[in-house]
Amino acid sequence: MTHSPSVMNDSFARRVQEWYDGNARDLPWRRGGVSPWAVLVSEVMLQQTPVARVIPTWESWRQRWPRPAALAADSPGEAVRAWGRLGYPRRALRLHQAATAIVDGHGGEVPASYLDLLSLPGIGGYTAAAVATFGFGTRHAVLDTNVRRVYARVFDGVADARTAAPSRAELAVALERVPLTEPAHYSVAVMELGAVVCAARAPRCDSCPVASDCAWLAKGAPPAPSARRPQVFAGTDRQVRGRLLSVLRESPADVIVKPDLDVVWEDPDQRERALAALIADGLVVDLGDNRYRLPS
């Protein structure tokens, strides 16, 4: 049983899309002629990394590896190198694995099917929906943190969505909100609204196209009950991993000897633990004899 979209829903979609048409940022992956592969790469790079930092790296990847087969033919270590300082370098490894899976299982073409996309390494629910939508124009619930926040505010009257992953019910409601026509236009518009107007910290409700329909604003835009645990980084294994991998990434030589890694962190226990984790993740290869390199 399907539900016809409400009048309010139509109004919301129309207003957000019209706002987008006059206010969208000119991001390179939104321009014409961008392949589904380039869209996929952009989506993975944008996982937890700000737009401004992604743009130059995405441009260089697009030139260097214009098709999945090109990336698959190169070494995973080159992907990690070219990842630069985007953070979470396992994403680079998974992009390489995804490229290989696309070549081996899909004839070198990015699959259009949501489930096929979901089965690729590093592609979860959000990214599969985003690639299907923005790469192929099909209709899915594109539920990222921005969209969830917009919906939480406008429709639920709360400052933010739950921190847990979206439930099946939340996904179903979100899909109903996507119009049958121009689903990609709608989804990119809601994301953009959440990113630049309905922002997490300083929302610009005075320039919001749906302010008059926003349940949260109607209640005075009450802040969220700050319950988030502080995200510590300094001194963590994560920081040590970053420093270790940075040495391998930035070095012109392929092979790095142990002393060149040891200098990045004082505590030997934590250093060894972080290095072992990088090796276990496949980001670093132990060549033996105190020699290490990026995966080849």
Place this chain on the structure above:
DNA sequence: AATTCGTGGCA
């Protein structure tokens, strides 16, 4: 379900 996984800009 709660943790882990980088990085750097900004209020």
Place this chain on the structure above:
DNA sequence: TTGCCAAGAAT
């Protein structure tokens, strides 16, 4: 200065 966090995924 430093807390905060930016288009999540995997386990």
